[in-house]
Amino acid sequence: MITSKKICHFTSPHPRYDTRIFRKECSSLADQGYRVDLIVADGEAEESVDKIHIHGIKAPKNKLVRVFITPFRILRKAIQLNADLYHFHDPELIIIGLILRLKGKKVIYDIHEDLPRQLFVQKHKSKFKRKTMEFFLEKFENFGAKRFSALITATPHIGKRFRKLNDNTWVINNFPILNELAAQKEDYSSKKNEVCYVGGILRVRGIIEMVQALEFGDTKLNICGEFPNSGLKEETMELAGWNNVIDHGFSSREKVGEVMSRSLAGLVLFQAYPNHINSQPNKLFEYMSASLPVIMSNFEYWKEITDKYACGISVDPENPIEVAEAIKKIKNNPKEAKQMGENARKAVEEVYNWSIEKKKLLALYAKLLDE
Template identity: 45%
Template sequence: MVKRITHLTSVHKRNDIRIFLKECVSLSNHFDVTLIVADGQGDAKESNIQILDIGKPLSRWNRMTKTSKQMFLKAASLNSDLYHIHDPELIPVGVKLLNQGFKVIFDAHEDLPKQILTKPYLHKMVRKPLALSIAYYEKLSLKKFSGIITSTSTIAAKFRLINNNVANINNYPILNELFDNVETTNEVKNTFSFVGGMTAIRGITEILDAIDYVKQPCQIAFAGEFSPLVFKQLSTAHKNFQNVDYLGQLNRVEVKNLLKTSLAGLVLYAPVPNHIDAQPNKLFEYMSAGIAVIGSNFPLWKDIIEAYSCGICVNPEDPKQIAEAINYLRDHPELAKEMGLKGRNAVINTFNWETEQQKLVSFYNKIL
């Protein structure tokens, strides 16, 4: 009999890349998969996955209280063989399910205590005590879970001190999702693209500042949503924003088409605690698309970008260095193309979801 598993998220979108496109879709080849969300878009079935919507919360507080309770009630009613929780605020839901005798996995996408230290909506005086409190709660609660999945080896090492059943499932790209080897034009590529959520700690302001030093012709493209609204207002008021091709939120096919026409991808996150030891999904997506990377010069990132000769690392807080890297690749398009091919080969051989999904299924079978 096919085992029934249920994924829960009150924060992420139903089509979230890691949760739905990678994990749920991969697992649906082996299990009966349900995804519970809270987005107000209603119930649906997609890619053989049942999506159950408990309704969009009215506020963050409402999401952490009423929505969490609804998540538990809906999840428990399904009587699944295994529950997979994706949001730290749902850890209490996981504890309740454990107390009901169910098996529960927690998926740590980020290191939350480190992430709290840079949350813009939290007062600076509150961040450190809150981060310490959350770290203590994680230690207390997650040791009881049936297993923990992490997205980086650094986060995995942290949780292995809490729970002896931890699997690191890297957020590597689906091998051919963003790659197109068909050349449709001989036009010279001068576009440098940033794809993803646009926040103050992801280098948007520094990229805008760098435009002062960028040689022309050259195009900077932004694809994604700004957060919070005040940062969007500051960014769009920047003197160089008029020189940016702002595309807004793109679907995956549109992202693929953008990267196909790009010379390089920009991933210039600020040196904050949650970034330095992270493996950003966008880094590997640029590599999977076969384009060069201009990335932050963190040791972990350099170990990848420089070891595979697939891009250039710079100080993400120095607009002149960012511009120098852009100018260099603009002036050396054949080298940029070669870097892109090397990055693509690294994804084919190592950094791909096809390898990670095998680890995920094995971890599930071990718990079940």
């Protein structure tokens, strides 16, 4: 398909090669023949990669600048590009989306997270503060959601909330690209005595419990990701289990694939915050796509996946001993673990993959641009 239609994606906090925005959505649209521009606030030079034209505007110095000044820098560039359809990814850009709507443009709001239930709201100890923030954030987001040409949500749970506000709401799950991290064909018994965690390293994503679990065995933990600050890293390094950590730091997709291929299992141990319980972490499905058994938090939705596909073990994410026992079970039962990994891969091939979600994305674009 060849088209003269121009598409503009824009984001303020995400990196230019973000997996969902760049590798999945923008790449799928460019492959379909659309002219795709991507605006990112990273201060880097303009470039064209895989038929996607990336525009780097000035990087914000702090969060206040990102929220109150960067959006208008993005708006200036977005207006210059004069696209047929705009697609943005962050709640702080709702105002910019509304301005573009007032200019007669078609605008999609891509909702990755349930904003009022996010950690920065839930961490407040005062119930009054939490409820007040939830109320105003939800009212603000709902006001914008009703006025956009379409909404995309990254999970069915978020989709339920927004379908009440906008009939043109589409759930486009953040499932993995099918063969990006596919495991090499090798004997499962040749894997190393290692497990892995891939992604942002946060206390609420279970880094402390993961490392504590290593104290109860001899299995090593590969970590592919960055600590948000030196304080958390220093605290984690003081744990006895750190001696069994292999810290790769920020890793390329190729490195992630290599680490997964040699690991016995993948860990995803989010703690029970409201925004986690109904989430669909990309790393969960990436582990599955790499034929890895998954040791995951025992949230009801996640547990439904392990029960249905027999692809992993559910544990209390705040209980390091339970995590350690799950690792030992995987290690000591290679035949069963291999079957779990094969079940996981099959589930991704049949259900949890980007090629299925891509069709929905292209159908939405065709609908909006034909109107």
